[in-house]
Amino acid sequence: MKAVITVIGKDSVGILAKVSSACAEAGVNIVEVTQSVLQDMFAMIMLVQIDKDALGMDALREKLDRVGERTNTKIHVMHEDIFNSMHRI
Amino acid sequence: MLETKDILETINMIDNENLDVRTITMGISLLECIDEDIDKASAKVYDKVCRYAQDLVKTGEDIEREFGIPIINKRISVTPIAMVASACQSHNPVKFAKALDRAAHELGVNFIGGYSALVHKGFSAGDYALIDSIPEALSETELVCSSVNIGSTKAGLNMDAVRLMGKAVKLAAEKTADRDCIGAAKLVVFCNAPEDNPFMAGAFHGVGEADCVINVGVSGPGVVRAALAKGGEGKTIDEIADMVKKTAFKITRMGQLVAKEASKRLCVPFGIVDLSLAPTPAVGDSVAYILEEMGLETCGCHGTTAALALLNDAVKKGGVMASSHVGGLSGAFIPVSEDAGMIAAARSGALDITKLEAMTAVCSVGLDMIVVPGDVTAEQISAIIADEAAIGMVNTKTTAVRLIPAIGKKAGDELSFGGLLGTGPVMPVRKGDPSVFINRGGRLPAPLQALKN
Numbered sequence: 001m002k003a004v005i006t007v008i009g010k011d012s013v014g015i016l017a018k019v020s021s022a023c024a025e026a027g028v029n030i031v032e033v034t035q036s037v038l039q040d041m042f043a044m045i046m047l048v049q050i051d052k053d054a055l056g057m058d059a060l061r062e063k064l065d066r067v068g069e070r071t072n073t074k075i076h077v078m079h080e081d082i083f084n085s086m087h088r089i
Numbered sequence: 090m091l092e093t094k095d096i097l098e099t100i101n102m103i104d105n106e107n108l109d110v111r112t113i114t115m116g117i118s119l120l121e122c123i124d125e126d127i128d129k130a131s132a133k134v135y136d137k138v139c140r141y142a143q144d145l146v147k148t149g150e151d152i153e154r155e156f157g158i159p160i161i162n163k164r165i166s167v168t169p170i171a172m173v174a175s176a177c178q179s180h181n182p183v184k185f186a187k188a189l190d191r192a193a194h195e196l197g198v199n200f201i202g203g204y205s206a207l208v209h210k211g212f213s214a215g216d217y218a219l220i221d222s223i224p225e226a227l228s229e230t231e232l233v234c235s236s237v238n239i240g241s242t243k244a245g246l247n248m249d250a251v252r253l254m255g256k257a258v259k260l261a262a263e264k265t266a267d268r269d270c271i272g273a274a275k276l277v278v279f280c281n282a283p284e285d286n287p288f289m290a291g292a293f294h295g296v297g298e299a300d301c302v303i304n305v306g307v308s309g310p311g312v313v314r315a316a317l318a319k320g321g322e323g324k325t326i327d328e329i330a331d332m333v334k335k336t337a338f339k340i341t342r343m344g345q346l347v348a349k350e351a352s353k354r355l356c357v358p359f360g361i362v363d364l365s366l367a368p369t370p371a372v373g374d375s376v377a378y379i380l381e382e383m384g385l386e387t388c389g390c391h392g393t394t395a396a397l398a399l400l401n402d403a404v405k406k407g408g409v410m411a412s413s414h415v416g417g418l419s420g421a422f423i424p425v426s427e428d429a430g431m432i433a434a435a436r437s438g439a440l441d442i443t444k445l446e447a448m449t450a451v452c453s454v455g456l457d458m459i460v461v462p463g464d465v466t467a468e469q470i471s472a473i474i475a476d477e478a479a480i481g482m483v484n485t486k487t488t489a490v491r492l493i494p495a496i497g498k499k500a501g502d503e504l505s506f507g508g509l510l511g512t513g514p515v516m517p518v519r520k521g522d523p524s525v526f527i528n529r530g531g532r533l534p535a536p537l538q539a540l541k542n
Contacts, residue, residue: 004091006100034093045096057155076100078157080091085346086339087095 002031002080003048003057005064009073011042018071022063023048026055042073047080107311107374108340109159110347111367112199113149114287116294116302116360117141119168119203127179131188134173138165138192138201141301141357146197148354152347160347161308161369161509165193166292167203175215182219186226186233193232202292204235207282210244210532220250223257227272228264234275234290238282240478242485245535246280251478252527254278255471259494262463266496269504273493274458278474280481280488285361286417291489302360303352304417307344307408308367310428311374312336313400317382329383330403337364337407345412363417364408365453366400368428370511376400376421377430377440388430389440397421398451418487420453426493426506426513427458435514442473442516450480455488460504460513463496470494472523475533483536 007019016035023030028048035044050057061077068075102108122133142165149163167189174182186204193201204226206216223235237254240246258273265272277291284295287304294302316336321329344362352359368376377388380396401420409415423445425431434440442459449455455477461470474490481488493513495504500517 004096006096008097008100036093043093043097045091045093047091061154074104076103076157078099079155081346082156082158082343083091083096083099085342086099087091 005046007044026060111308112162114164127177135188162199169205171206171219190230202234205293209241224260236277240280246533255467262494280478304360305348306363309340333403334407341408341411361416362412364419375430387439388434424458426511468524
């Protein structure tokens with residue numbers, strides 16, 4: 001399945017690195033990344049592929065929660081279908 | 090790739106605007122549990138409910154985690170117990186309520202609905218006994234909800250049932266007076282009750298339904314209000330209606346996704362999505378605030394009924410395309426104690442029971458979660474039920490009454506139920522004694538609207 005990771009918060013050094021290493025540790029492949037920094041607010045959106053042999057959603061979320069705490073950002077991991085169904089007909 | 094602004098909009102709806110799926114409700118038929126021996130029958134009920142719904146809570150939580158969408162309640166609705174109890178030789182069906190309560194606790198669901206009777210045209214075996222037992226059943230159980238359908242557009246109003254339900258509401262409050270009269274908060278009196286409603290306290294599993302179905306109720310008043318707050322300034326009424334429609338579409342699509350997913354994972358057919366805007370006591374998650382956002386100084390002032398009619402209609406129009414099957418109550422709810430804006434309006438005196446009655450003619454339910462003085466008579470409650478049912482009957486819509494007589498309290502006091510049920514200021518009722526009218530009994534004839542064939 002594909003999931004969307006969003007990271008929102010104050011910009012600081014190494015957010016992208018920390019989030020992507022958490023993904024790597026969980027065996028999750030990053031498919032696409034977009035990020036923007038508006039003034040000092042950081043917003044990054046990642047589309048990731050979670051395969052059956054990956055650690056799974058829960059483990060990934062746990063890791064990302066820790067990254068969120070360390071980098072003082074809010075990180076969400078949500079199934080891609082939520083966005084597809086809400087915003088596409 | 091998805092657009093950034095769409096993704097951030099969804100995240101913001103969940104984080105800041107209280108977007109959630111209000112309930113996944115599993116409807117379970119109990120017709121096969123009928124038995125002459127009430128102990129055997131209630132054991133079968135317990136077993137079937139526990140067997141069918143064993144994965145309901147876990148599945149709900151899994152979907153919640155994977156999709157990142159809060160699912161507030163997991164509930165069960167069952168076949169009206171009056172039907173199941175009608176074959177029993179014992180005349181006290183409370184054992185069924187206790188079996189349902191045990192099952193609900195065992196499964197970890199939030200509520201179980203269906204301690205119900207359908208008596209819109211008359212009483213059959215088991216109906217009297219069930220209605221008589223409602224106050225006892227609600228005071229001796231925690232999670233069981235009860236509802237009685239006393240009228241319909243086709244059948245008219247069963248005025249004997251209206252009289253009995255006034256007494257039942259009063260007694261349910263008296264028996265739970267030490268617990269803020271919570272018994273009455275779990276009891277709904279319907280006209281035109283839907284058979285697939287996932288919302289409590291009025292959920293039951295209709296006899297025309299499949300053996301087991303999944304119904305989902307969406308929510309999201311906070312999202313609608315935020316949309317109007319962000320883009321509503323200077324807009325005409327048509328543009329406001331359009332904004333509500335678009336938002337309702339998005340909310341419902343999320344509900345449809347969750348419903349389909351729950352149905353797939355539980356291997357249970359998908360029933361309906363109920364497109365309701367269901368408020369919670371959380372500030373910002375209020376239907377009243379949407380009406381105020383449209384430009385009313387306070388909910389309850391003149392203009393409220395028109396604003397609510399617009400909201401109710403736009404929610405349906407937006408939602409109906411987003412789901413393959415729409416049902417239940419589908420519209421805007423106005424439960425006073427569960428809505429921060431309604432509570433504020435009732436406290437300030439801007440919102441009274443007569444204005445609420447008018448509002449119920451254009452929204453999805455009825456006089457909901459209204460706390461009335463403890464000295465209100467059973468006949469007065471019956472008369473309020475009759476008024477509300479008449480509105481439903483004539484307008485071919487569902488109306489419901491969920492009044493909580495605050496035993497020992499008077500106008501100006503408050504009851505606090507906690508959780509989603511909220512806090513209700515005691516609202517005065519109109520003076521005058523309707524008891525002769527109520528005690529006449531009989532059937533109020535169905536209106537001409539019933540003759541559609």
